[in-house]
Amino acid sequence: DARVTQTPRHKVTEMGQEVTMRCQPILGHNTVFWYRQTMMQGLELLAYFRNRAPLDDSGMPKDRFSAEMPDATLATLKIQPSEPRDSAVYFCASGLVTGGADTQYFGPGTRLTVL
């Protein structure tokens, strides 16, 4: 049963600390997405990779957030320095684009609390 995995599942940190979230996409998938879910904003895209290349990070605060794919099996989202307003659930999703449309499968999410 192929699934997207995310670590850690929960993270509590203090303001100013660095936070790194990791995602392992489904093996063979070639698109990876990072979404953030908050009560106020709902679900919004932070970054999007295809074949490991960043295609869209317009939703990501560039001064403190960074997203990378060091290899096809790992995507990372880093916040440095973290702020209380970054408290949210961060989802990673992966999909496979071939000739037709892809479907995005979500990981379980990382619940981040910044004190």
Add this chain to the structure above:
Amino acid sequence: AQKITQTQPGMFVQEKEAVTLDCTYDTSDQSYGLFWYKQPSSGEMIFLIYQGSYDEQNATEGRYSLNFQKARKSANLVISASQLGDSAMYFCAMRKGSYGKLTFGQGTILTVHP
């Protein structure tokens, strides 16, 4: 810009009954995809069903069907024979083209009563 609207903050249904969750969208694109996801209290996002804008038939997946009315720009989710485990938040989402980011609605909380 794309926009997804889910006008029902909450819905209630009796177990074994059918329920329709509304979703309307706004886009000027000809090619797009429509999705429904379920988010139970555990927080995970579970893919339910997909409809492409060029698909002529409504999508179905088990007890889930998508009532796609292109001219009205609606993509309602129909759940037949509701079960207690269907109680969750349901999100409608749209994607421009064949791949890329999803734009989500605000969600509808469905409660299934025994």
